[in-house]
Amino acid sequence: MTQQNHDVPDTDTYDAAASSLAGHVDNSVMAELLSIRSSIDNIDATLVYLLAERFKATQKVGFLKAAHRLPAGDPGRESAQIARLRRLAEDAHLDPAFAEKFLNFIIGEVIRHHEAIAEDHQAAAEWK
Template sequence: MTTHNAAGQLASYRKTIDNLDAALLHILAERFRCTEQIGRLKAEQAMPATDSEREQRQMDRLRTVADELGLSQHFVENLMTLIVTTVVERHKEIARRG
């Protein structure tokens, strides 16, 4: 492969990555819209912001999905911990605001 061909292939890969990154952000935005509704419901019903049993079931399920996809369980755990922590903080904020 010549340098010119390699540069073109690299640009193509990077374009794909850019598109996938945008898609990930759209998916996360939709996920957060859904969890926002959950936060409101929990606040209205005076339910706790966290559900440790649900979180553990989800993490177990996602570890299995990670394995099936050939992804690092460590990576998936870190990613989901960040997402869940963000959601729980938002749920607490919603509850404080009433």
């Protein structure tokens, strides 16, 4: 489904204290920086798990669509979701344009997955 990036260390070898700034800034500044980065790391991990759950749900949608020969994309739903996410972003003081770009990327991936599921479903039906 996705390619593994071999340039990024896995969690077994990840060094949360890795920084090209080490030795170049005051120790107290470095400690504060690492503390904040630790929070960022936790948020990033949460995002990965949330995205995994989201894609599990959209995979179910893809199977349902394939079984009923529905189109992979749903422009009405997508537009409504983008508008909703932009409002949520504004409420959260996040750049709505960024939120829209992020959702468009996810929607693109979901549609790509739905198309692949539909192709697999069609191929399996032809074998019967």
